[in-house]
Amino acid sequence: MKKSHGPAFRKELKPLMECAACRGTGVIRGVFHQLDCTRCHGSGWVCQATGEALPLEELVPQLNMKLRNMAADLNRARHGQGDAQLQYEQNNRRGAGGSNFTGD
């Protein structure tokens, strides 16, 4: 019996696509209520190459990477502008201490 042991595969981002069965929502509309989509484990995503759901232990880190990438993109887009402005925000305090004349 062959057993793959240890870190045989690197964690890398696999192309995912919306699950066709639930259209990416992760749920199927039943007659009376919504059911978890069994095709994609309720994630809404399936492997683009095979069209099959990834096993959960693989799906979760994949979704994590995807989410992190998207969050990073969003962050970049937000900070792309107006970032320099913050740096120029400085105290322009005038007054005491500037010219401290003590006549005697």
Ligand SMILES: [Zn+2]
């Ligand atoms: Zn699905």
